Amino acid sequence: MFKGKKVPHTYVIVFGFIIVAAIMTWIVPGGEYDREMVEVNGQLREVIIQDSFHQTENNPQTWQIFSALFDGFVDKADIIVFIIIIGGAFWVMNESKAIDVGIQTFLKWVRKLEKHRFFRAIGVDNMVITMLMLVFSVFGATFGMSEETIAFTIIFIPLAISMGYDSIIGVSMCFVGAGLGFAGALLNPFTIGIAQGLSGIPLFSGIEYRMFSWLIINFVGIAWVLRYASKIRKDPKRSPVYEEDEHWRKNIQNNQDETNFHTPISAWLTYFLLLAAMIVFSIREPILTLHIGNGELTGYFLPILTTIFLISGFFSLRKSLHFFILNLLLFTMVYLIVGVMGFNWYVKEIATLFFILGLASGIAMNVHANEIVRLFIEGMKDILSAAMVVGLAGGILIILEDGHIIDSLLYYMADSMTEFGKVASVSMMYVMQTMINIVIPSGSAKAALTMPIMSQFSDLIGVSRQATVMAFQFGDGFTNMITPTSGVLIGVLGIARIPYEKWVKWIAPFMVILIIIGWLLLLPTVLMELSGF
Numbered sequence: 001m002f003k004g005k006k007v008p009h010t011y012v013i014v015f016g017f018i019i020v021a022a023i024m025t026w027i028v029p030g031g032e033y034d035r036e037m038v039e040v041n042g043q044l045r046e047v048i049i050q051d052s053f054h055q056t057e058n059n060p061q062t063w064q065i066f067s068a069l070f071d072g073f074v075d076k077a078d079i080i081v082f083i084i085i086i087g088g089a090f091w092v093m094n095e096s097k098a099i100d101v102g103i104q105t106f107l108k109w110v111r112k113l114e115k116h117r118f119f120r121a122i123g124v125d126n127m128v129i130t131m132l133m134l135v136f137s138v139f140g141a142t143f144g145m146s147e148e149t150i151a152f153t154i155i156f157i158p159l160a161i162s163m164g165y166d167s168i169i170g171v172s173m174c175f176v177g178a179g180l181g182f183a184g185a186l187l188n189p190f191t192i193g194i195a196q197g198l199s200g201i202p203l204f205s206g207i208e209y210r211m212f213s214w215l216i217i218n219f220v221g222i223a224w225v226l227r228y229a230s231k232i233r234k235d236p237k238r239s240p241v242y243e244e245d246e247h248w249r250k251n252i253q254n255n256q257d258e259t260n261f262h263t264p265i266s267a268w269l270t271y272f273l274l275l276a277a278m279i280v281f282s283i284r285e286p287i288l289t290l291h292i293g294n295g296e297l298t299g300y301f302l303p304i305l306t307t308i309f310l311i312s313g314f315f316s317l318r319k320s321l322h323f324f325i326l327n328l329l330l331f332t333m334v335y336l337i338v339g340v341m342g343f344n345w346y347v348k349e350i351a352t353l354f355f356i357l358g359l360a361s362g363i364a365m366n367v368h369a370n371e372i373v374r375l376f377i378e379g380m381k382d383i384l385s386a387a388m389v390v391g392l393a394g395g396i397l398i399i400l401e402d403g404h405i406i407d408s409l410l411y412y413m414a415d416s417m418t419e420f421g422k423v424a425s426v427s428m429m430y431v432m433q434t435m436i437n438i439v440i441p442s443g444s445a446k447a448a449l450t451m452p453i454m455s456q457f458s459d460l461i462g463v464s465r466q467a468t469v470m471a472f473q474f475g476d477g478f479t480n481m482i483t484p485t486s487g488v489l490i491g492v493l494g495i496a497r498i499p500y501e502k503w504v505k506w507i508a509p510f511m512v513i514l515i516i517i518g519w520l521l522l523l524p525t526v527l528m529e530l531s532g533f
Helices: 010-027 064-075 077-094 098-113 117-122 124-143 149-162 167-184 189-199 207-234 246-254 265-284 301-319 321-343 347-364 369-402 406-415 422-439 443-461 465-481 487-496 500-522
Strands: 035-040 043-048 288-292 295-299
Touching (some): 010 064, 064 077, 064 369, 077 347, 098 321, 124 288, 124 321, 149 167, 149 321, 167 465, 167 487, 189 443, 189 465, 207 500, 265 301, 265 321, 321 347, 369 422, 406 443, 422 465, 443 465, 487 500
Antiparallel strands (some): 035 043
């Protein structure tokens, strides 16, 4: 049955984690903390009460390992539906070959830059990869971009393949870039904001040293990706996902046929309908406040976007349908960012935005309603395997929660640090937060769970609460890029068609380096006088 298979399927690996989690519920004693609701940065959060841990009846998991898939689907339903809708929307849009036209146009422009000695010396491809990773790192550091990278993955994979790289580089451009920023967390309200609020220290204080840390993390991360990109560019077959990328190479090759540039009347109709909707929203929300960390930026953002769409939409239609749909995609991404920062959008609103993109693309192509439905269903089928593994991974957390051992693990880890000095204590906090992130990948949930204990414990041993927040920040950020319980990671890998085991093999050495860098950056927080510490 398993003859000839060197590594298990991703589903097998994730199910293996479920079994391990179930075994732990037989070994680790049950326990829990009492919890209370407190107001943190204007929002109510459920946090644990200090010194409230108590033993509870053990609840070993047995047959529940088989129901974990169902429970995981229920728990991760929002991300699963999000992935399915994005798959359907992009399948409709891809029917127009707009993304392929956009990639080819972009690459032609990039290759022209190579004629200049300066760009040729630094490497145009290196510049593109670096700039894209930095953009997403800023997004991750300022408003905690995470789930949104799933939507960008399906765009950057074809771009990376067309540039002569592989799907790992495509994922690195957006997901890894955002992950580096998430770990740097300059103004992330979902991690730093909550952690500092629960620790009772000024919101986003200590940003000077976190900015230094962010720069170091990004320098190391981008250098690692560029080093790998150089190796793959020289010999694409050295890529661990070379065989899996055949799917993308075939799609790109099939779509490089001669393109019929045209603009049907239906595209103009779509333009005017969307423009009318934007005008209505601009009238309803003429002034909008974007929340960036602890700061705010107020302006006429929606009217400005509507005006830009009025102009860009008209000229893109004059060129061809393909450029109009690319324009729709661009504005979808811009509205995604504005919606997240201005209206607190999450996966439901973002999925709705992409659903509208799919419908608008189908109508603009003058495709019959039944054909739009057919294409949408085809896209959902294509992405279904990615959605299923997200549900399966969600089952790991369900087993641990139902087994009543998450609080026990936290208690025993915290108790083990009572005899350590400052450096050893902050190091152990870092290790503990890293380990907890494997079972609780949500930064905000982990902050609410651990910071009430860690911040008070730091007072007892003479460690700055700001240092404790940094230990949480690094422990929360790095392992998001490798933990199988992260629905975002599993979703990104599913869309990219990268087997989890191959991703782990590629990123594990990188994780070791980042974790060591994080530890080295923690040392000055207890050994030096730093602003805000």
